[in-house]
Amino acid sequence: MRSEGQVRFITLSSKLQITAAAITAAVLFVWAVSMAVAGWTQYRATADLISLNDREAKVATAEDRVNAYRDDIGAVASDLQNRQEFIENMVSSLPADAKSVTKVSDSSGEAAATVDKVSVAIPEAAVLAKVEARQLAFVEGLTRYADWRTTRAADALRKLGLDPKAIMRGSDRQAMGGPLEKLSTNSDGTIDPRFERLGLSLARMSALEAGLAGVPQVEPASLEFISSGFGFRRDPFTGGGAMHSGLDFRGPTGTPIYAASRGRVSFVGNKSGYGKVVEIDHGNGLMTRYAHMSRFAAKLGQKVGAGDTIGAIGSTGRSTGPHLHFEVRINNRAVNPRTFLEQAPDVLKEIRRAPQLALGK
Numbered sequence: 001m002r003s004e005g006q007v008r009f010i011t012l013s014s015k016l017q018i019t020a021a022a023i024t025a026a027v028l029f030v031w032a033v034s035m036a037v038a039g040w041t042q043y044r045a046t047a048d049l050i051s052l053n054d055r056e057a058k059v060a061t062a063e064d065r066v067n068a069y070r071d072d073i074g075a076v077a078s079d080l081q082n083r084q085e086f087i088e089n090m091v092s093s094l095p096a097d098a099k100s101v102t103k104v105s106d107s108s109g110e111a112a113a114t115v116d117k118v119s120v121a122i123p124e125a126a127v128l129a130k131v132e133a134r135q136l137a138f139v140e141g142l143t144r145y146a147d148w149r150t151t152r153a154a155d156a157l158r159k160l161g162l163d164p165k166a167i168m169r170g171s172d173r174q175a176m177g178g179p180l181e182k183l184s185t186n187s188d189g190t191i192d193p194r195f196e197r198l199g200l201s202l203a204r205m206s207a208l209e210a211g212l213a214g215v216p217q218v219e220p221a222s223l224e225f226i227s228s229g230f231g232f233r234r235d236p237f238t239g240g241g242a243m244h245s246g247l248d249f250r251g252p253t254g255t256p257i258y259a260a261s262r263g264r265v266s267f268v269g270n271k272s273g274y275g276k277v278v279e280i281d282h283g284n285g286l287m288t289r290y291a292h293m294s295r296f297a298a299k300l301g302q303k304v305g306a307g308d309t310i311g312a313i314g315s316t317g318r319s320t321g322p323h324l325h326f327e328v329r330i331n332n333r334a335v336n337p338r339t340f341l342e343q344a345p346d347v348l349k350e351i352r353r354a355p356q357l358a359l360g361k
Helices: 014-060 065-071 073-090 108-121 123-159 164-172 193-213 337-353
Strands: 226-228 231-234 241-244 247-250 256-258 263-271 275-283 286-296 309-313 323-330 333-335
Touching (some): 123 164, 123 193, 123 337, 164 193, 263 286
Antiparallel strands (some): 226 247, 231 241, 247 323, 256 309, 263 275, 275 286, 286 309, 323 333
8 A cells, every 4th residue: 555655565364365255255145145035026926916917807807707607507506406405414303392383484385486486487597496495494494493492491491490581681791792794695785584583593592502501510529428508507606597608518628629510710719708719600690609628720710611620628718627618609699509419410411312403513
């Protein structure tokens, strides 16, 4: 380097030159890869756009779609008929009791007249009209079946001392929400009342059967070791008369305690007089309480099934010795748990023996 008449020299070692060359080569390589990726991305985007434009062009030029549909109406009708037969096979045999339901519309006469008129006016659409008639018959038959199952569930709830109407009100109060998306079966946005009737029947059936499934049905501990029943008794501490709102199951400390039915754990902790407590919400206002525990085996918010272990017998709280205090409450009103524990298994067994159809359950 020459500066003001003086010359200075800078020596670059071989190692430094190799390092500089390597860095330069790496930069060039990264640049080349980036360019290649960018090129490939642009190519794919272009190819996808061309494919989309091609599909749009085919749709845009399909002005004879109606004629093509008319020409292939036989194949369309065959497909619809196959699907309809598949649906009908799923529910091919309604129980005898279900067929006796009379509060459901019967569109067989109307549908037959429609088939005759369509067959005369548009012969090629006769098969489709018949499929539509069979669909209406299926909808009405399924509505009868849903109503029959609703009646069975309501009768079973009454046998257990529960009010089906209260169960329905409880299901209506459950938390729900979301955007409004109206259902329709017609091109003008309206819904055929027969389909709406089916939807309401299925909703009632689902609510009552869910309520029945949440009924206490498993002994939280052995019924053979009940030390105190539900109702009036002499208080073990004061000796005076008192109301006992549950059942007491005596047993050694550490004996497992089981969930009486499926539900969600709504409380885990200590309560005055009860000691260590687990509460399970079974929906529709029905709750079970397990008190005087020695330890917990369930967590808040946990979903449990009938018979799951949720804790162990103890003597915490206002207790004279190790036992489980078990309560059943409906809308926070205590009811006798023994009714459920003794009758629910037989009632539910009878329900499960009855014919069931493939309704996605």
